[in-house]
Amino acid sequence: MEKTEDTIATNKQVETPATAPPEVVDVEAQSTSSTAGVQSIVRKWKRVDLMKKGSLILRGSALIFSLLSFIIMACNKHGGGGNWMDFDTYEEYRYLLAIAILSTLYTAAQVSRQLHQLLNGKELLSQPTADFLDFFGDQILAYLLISAASTAIPRTNQFREGVDNIFTDSSAASISMAFFAFLALALCAMISAYKLSHQSYI
């Protein structure tokens, strides 16, 4: 729009160089309105950028927390051979381990995808597909993590009423890490929901 009107203005100037003032006013008014438009676009860009960074940071922390939860639980064997101090004697701890592994894989894949996008500028998936995947992935894993953490809590509580050793402490640490991963993914799911429902990519 600006270009065509500029050329019109130049043409007019060539024809009648005396009538300059009205054109100057026109151009000023136009530049003010276009500045407002540019500002709103810049604001939108900043918001989109902030959301991208926010979801990357949240997914990164979810990755760290679920990796910690997974490692702590996987190393939680202190007897051997079906001893009561092995995590794999109890189905609750096996469930927590499985969900922690799933969450680690999912967040690692998401973080690597987002980093690839940030560094190369190319997107691996089309935008609507990625947004759907983001939202449902985040939401489902948040539900799974809170479910796994909740399941493991009563068993650990029960143990800690009797004895308080490295096995019960490790279980409690793993549960806490899973809970922090849940918090990060729950916040991330909110950002994904916002992105999914706006669907306005500049």
Place this chain on the structure above:
Amino acid sequence: MEKTEDTIATNKQVETPATAPPEVVDVEAQSTSSTAGVQSIVRKWKRVDLMKKGSLILRGSALIFSLLSFIIMACNKHGGGGNWMDFDTYEEYRYLLAIAILSTLYTAAQVSRQLHQLLNGKELLSQPTADFLDFFGDQILAYLLISAASTAIPRTNQFREGVDNIFTDSSAASISMAFFAFLALALCAMISAYKLSHQSYI
């Protein structure tokens, strides 16, 4: 753009009243575009209406399921005096009962608010406040319900390995109802997230 063309057309009419047909075409084109606008508004209305009905139905079913979960668990006393067949001997079942009560109260309040709005046409809360409350309430209760259901499952499983009686069956029924209430509220939270992020009320 249309306006300027109209004024140009009017100018032409003043100059040459004989050239009427093009104006008629112009007016028609204008009315077609306004019809398209009306159609898009009607589509939007229908979508908003569908979402309102959908969330009312989902909250209604969540109310029924959480009420059932609450009643079944509260009646699950078959011994008396700290017997093993009383639900209140176990913290997992107490937790499930508490969350079922909370969910019943929340969904009952929401359903009555929505029904009041539907019948009287007046809104008790301002729209942004209501949307925030809807989204966070639905989301938090969905997390609480999945957490409570997950917590109660291992204990019930453990009982059912040994014995299968009315106590274990009632516990399983209560857990299932809580899980269905979770599903309904999780779907409802998605609708609320959509409404919250669009924020376009006609």
